[in-house]
Amino acid sequence: MKYVAHIRKKDGEPQLVKDHLLEVKALSEEAGAKIGVKYLAGLAGVLHDVGKYSDEFQDYLREAVSNPDKPPKRGSVDHSTAGGRVLLEVLNQSVVQKMIAEMVGNVIISHHGGLNDYITPVSLETPYYRRVYEKELQEFERLKQRFFDEVISREELRDYCAKAEAELAAFINKSKEQRSDAASIPRDIDLLTKFLFSCLIDADRTNTRLFEENTEKQAWHSAQFFSESLNKLNYHLSKFEQGAASQQPINILRRQMSQQALEFASRSSGIYQLSIPTGGGKTLASLRYALKHAETYQKERIIYVVPFTTIIEQNAQVIREIVGDEYLLEHHSNVIEDDFTAAEYEAGFQEDRFDLKLAKDNWDAPIILTTMVQYLNVFYSRGTRNVRRLHNLVNATVIFDEVQAVPIKCLSLFNESVNFLKNYGQTSLLLCTATQPALDYVSHGLELPKEPEIIQNLPQVVEAFKRVEIVDKTKKEPWHLDDIVTFSQQLMTAANSLLIVLNTKKAVRAVYKQLVAENKSKAAIYHLSTSMCPKHRKQQLEEMIKLMKDNQRVICVSSQLIEAGVDISFNHVIRSLAGLDSIAQAAGRCNRHGSESIREVYVINVSHALENTDKLPEIQRGAAITGKLLRSLASGTADLLSPNVMMRYFQEYYSTFRTDSAYYVKCLETNLFDLLGANTFLLSSLKQQKGLDYPLFLSSSMKTIGQYFKVIDNQTTSVFVPYNEEARNIIGRLNGDPELSELTQLLKQAQQYSVNLYNQEIDQLSQKSLLLPLYRGHGYYLADSAYDKTYGVNLEGSSQMGTLIFE
Template sequence: MVDFTRRPSHVTRAGERVPLDRHLGDVAERVGWLVPADAETPNGDSLCELAVTVAEIHDFGKLTSWFHDHLTDGAEAVSEGPTHHAPLGALVAHRVLVEKGFEGTDPLLGFLAVARHHGRLPDATSYVYRACVDSGDRLPRLYREDPPDQIDDIDGSVPNLAVELLDRTGASDTMWETVRSEIPDVRRTREYRSVAEPVCTGSRRLREAPGKLPEGFYAALVQVWSALVLADKTSTKHLVSGVPVDREAYSVTQPRRVAVDAYVRNLQAENASDDLTEETVAMNERREEARQSIRRRAEAFEASDRDVATLTLPTGMGKTLSGLDAALTVLDGESNGRLIYALPYTSIVDQLAEVSRTVFDAAEGDDLLTVDHHLAETLVKLATDSETVPDDAVEDLATLLGESWRSGMVVTTFVQLFESLAGPTNARAMKLPALYDSVVVLDEPQALPLKWWPLVNRLMEVLTQQYGASVIAMTATQPRLLSDDGREPFELVEDSGRYFDALDRLEFDLHPTVESYLGGAEEPETLGYAEAADTLAGRLKEGTSVLSICNTIDSARELAEAVETAVDPVVVNEVYQSRLGELSYDPDTPVIRQTGWSRTLDPRETVEEVLSATPDNGAALLHLTTRHRPCDRAHLIEVATELLDRDVPLAFVSTQLVEAGVDVSFEEVFRDYAPMDSIVQAAGRCNRSFDRDRGRVTVWFLDPPENRTVPPASSIYGLHGESLTKVTARALSSVYDGTPIPERTVTTDAVERYFEELDARGVGSEGLAEHVDVAEAEKLGRLSLIEERSAVDVVVARTDGEERLFEEIRKARTEHRWDDVDDLVDATRELQVSVPVYRDDRDANEKIRGLHPLVPGGERRWLDGRPGHDGGYFDAMEGFVVPDTTAEARLL
């Protein structure tokens, strides 16, 4: 019996040693759970067998006495040799795979996966060349100088353990002799030619040749690597902490389609008891008709050989429920897949999550539903009865499983989905095994940056072809983004035009400033904020509620201030501020997540205070941007909805954050000029509930805000050359005859022309997709789905209870209660505002970074935003501001 206690892989919290063979066997078993048995390598062999083999040997380098001393003696260890283990493990894994008959570039899958199982994947060809041939950087030392010494050390101390580990992989009996001779031989040859040749050209002198990589190499690589990373991390936490993590932790509890049926029946029962208008009743009937029709088409899609579908329905036609129904219909035909529902913005992720929890009766942390974005607490609760397992260890592993998307339904952002597929970080890689046999819903895919469109299409091919996933792209303005193996996607809405025809809810009115631009003006005329405010004020005096969507924060602020001057309305933000100031808390009650939050306020009570402050024939004003905290936005949107139901004339001035997914219905909507899909999305907030016979969406060009020289539409979307504004102008011109345009004409004819124009231009960068073809993971990892902009996260306290959070964090740190510190910091997520900073605005940068850190040494800042305490950094109307600084601080 070989005793591996002499070579542990880890040390437990209690100081006990975890034998290396136990860890490797555990990781290999977990990898076998994660990679499907029918998955294939680019060469047509078993990807699962390859991945399991790699898992069995990935920590081979931990056999050295130097790693042993480093692990067991810690900081006191004085090592005479290298303590790293991944490079040697990568070389051994490659040799074992060759020995087992894997050919071509297949062994490189193991080499790269092991080499980077604690880091990010590199550009494959470049990394292999530098590690095995070149002499230009640190890789030659890691691969060609240290491993021979490590082999000698293992041979001199624990050769029997090396033989045992290699035997477990199924390699030949002479495998250790082969490894012991080939790796030290690099001292003579100076290169691992046999490793590098599959991705290099040349007979005497090798050169990089990325084009030699076969189709599917990148997809196979991320499958092996991500399974190894997830299995390695969960195994380590299990063995070190004692938290039980068996196969059930990797399994899935799927949401069921019958829950959607039950939810709809409940809605129908509630509607039957309400006094609804004929138009609303007819709309509800069309929504249900559409859902049932989409279900039948989804059944046909699932039974076909197709992988990509589109679902094209106008806004307000029940797209969310129909999409869930369609996705679950397809998922019912899969064995163990998940529903991955991705959206462009965190605000609508949270809204969908709330709806989904209601529909599927899922609690937070339930293994049925995970919500994953940068502000979400993402975890899957673990059940353990062991009193010997620390709570923090259980929570730590629950978070790891949550962030690995082990739930049956995951609601997430485009950023999380696509940046996990395109050169992911080590942490994001753990999500990828959850994508096997999944159904991926892309809600509002037109919101993806144009530059990414070819890459998104290529990544969806990876999903459908290598992960066996199905994709549903769902929107009212369907872009020509995805293909289904060269074919048009399968449309789930039979004759979608009839649903657009049925929605004669509104018309589009082009303001003279837009007419001038459609007429060919190089620079449009623009409308001043005072004049725009007068228009809105006129509507309010007529008793009409209006929504005005601006392109930038400073533009929305200036318009809101102009409306306040023109109308003297009750400012909802100020009423809300007053109510926050009335919140009290018991100092003897422990701080919990909801302590002091605005969520403890009932929006209906805020509405009553607004009504009591509004004189007869008076109006209300609400201003909302991303400078208001997430919890504030949620409360104020509910207040706005209730005010609209009460027929209070309301001017809602906002940025694009209300444009998608916010269920509000205004009689009139005003939209600063934007791309076609944004204009149509804004129209989805107009007459949504048939408040009048016909609503109106006015598109205008607003002036540059104070201290700016460029109109907001220009600063965001550009006005020159083949910009989105130019393409939108041509699309609108094709349907505009000088009179208001019917809704259907814009949402179908103009939208189709818009995407035809984009398609003809060859949207996006093909070079991004080519990174996938040549497995340039490092280059993919440097891409970002959102515009890179330096930002500081500021946690804003607006109540005494929220301020107490800060005090409790400091107290917990002083008392070294680190788990409590983590919990309390998590409790600040919905109090957080992300504030971009610009290099050329040194004053704003210094002021923001000069705020108190939430925790010493951390990047997050803390602001006491209570009246009289904020130092001018917080305003009830504007949200977070930087006092007395340049216009750049009032950022986009």
């Protein structure tokens, strides 16, 4: 009898269980080998679908073929528990063997719904133990024998497990050498488990997708690409050096720092800092480092991670103009959220969700640009979609652009992920910002080398780059709407451009409306906020830059999204009081190229009625510390942006939130960080409350971490917007019946036209019937009247945009 794993929808062609297991094993091995765990990853691959050898599963497939109009729901037959049970029988002697059985067993049984807890907080249940040790598997002996007969014999499996055992022993020894704190070793093992999970998920999804598409995996040659791209970048820089502006002092400084970054790239992989002042050519210098380092050490990819509050289009455009578009991937967000829980999977799911699960979404490209939200989700969010990208973070160069934007509650988890990649992933990690945070100062800090900084003589460099002066206007009574508008008009009497950066979208909109209503300066006035899709924001920025190049008058009112990754320069900046890092970033949009004498950045204290930050504690606390620094430096505020003052700011800022950096969850009465690793407090509770000894070696709560982990406190949903004709075309194609390969491309294109909305905004739009179903109801897009050509999302549905195309 032929035992079948999948049946292709197009032509009814079967994929045999044997072929699927061996092919997934090979792909898992390939991913695992990158950090020396080839056989641990391969074990998960070869055993993950052993349960498909059961008669129950084969009957389920036959029914799907015979009843195509009403097939049984995918996932309704448990075919993953059996693989975990096989491991228990083979690996039951030494401690290391039993740990492998638990690690890889959890990976196998969880590959459709996200990693299980070993022990769950509050209830003190042991889901992995119940599933693998206690669940009844009526056909276990029969399916196990079929597996040994067709795929791998018992003896071969034991030999293979011995190699996996040697890998884990080596990993544990390395962890003991690398980590000074013994409590770090169990956390390393948990992140290794997550890595193995990534290897299996991506191998399984990739193999199934290739079978469905009847294609082969496409390979790209990273070494050749990085070498050619470095030559292109060097040529681009040499052309610039021949230009008329090449001998300007600021451009000479930029070249010097770019050269330092290039030379530093010969250093072995580690965690380093690139503290180039704003306007110092950080994007190109970091790209030069990354390409040279990738070429020298045979890295597979370069990944830029930018703040979730900013945009990545301009960084992408700079890189695209040099290396081309073919091998560059922008990943803003998941336009359609398709992940589902284990319970949902076991209950069965619709066929189209299967297509979403298979769509290529694994960061398999030479250059990736993504957000901090997406990076952190790879390690800690629930489900299977995000984690499949994790193995592509190893043997890479990862550049954290504006790293100071990591949310306080996520700092310990962020640091743990970076330390893991450095210690075991052969990954080089670059903390790239003008305002370097003290991430080694917080609890569970980064493991920085003794000399992490690339730029030499940093204080002198900062002074040489000085192009602005911070003017403290906070001593005045709180500024109201009329005060800001009047002051803006006064500044514009002697300037051509002005940027106003405020802390809330509500304040941004109010100031913009008032400026438009009065507009005594006769300037072009622009609004920017995260209510606008990336394509819309990009167009607005391009229009402003063009007008300013033509000496036209421009005022831009923006939320803080403009403070990072945006190459634009204004004569003056008004910044609402915030953290010193935010003020420094806003200052980077003023006199950016040093073409004028020293210009002013005005810091104001906006009234509570106009700008309510009560629900933004990090902004409030940052503003308070900055205010104190302004008072202490009143006799010389120009020093406010010096490295020493910035370090003082971050040390006090992190001290304030020191107990908040491990992601405390009130209903669990513990930190998510503490649910990694040994979890000793839960084991003690199990003994005290239930009188039970814990039966396993591993004890983390990965499922619970995923359940509660959110980089942004208020949950958001990505919604597609009908911004232009291309966007409308994508909507039409997604609401058609796209092939799997087309679906992958459409989801990639759709990110340029998506906006993340809070739950209350989703509810408000739903009540007014302004949210329409996208891709068979698995996503949303906005009605035309809910998107405005000025503000973006219009919750009232009163936009006059209609069918207007404004691109």
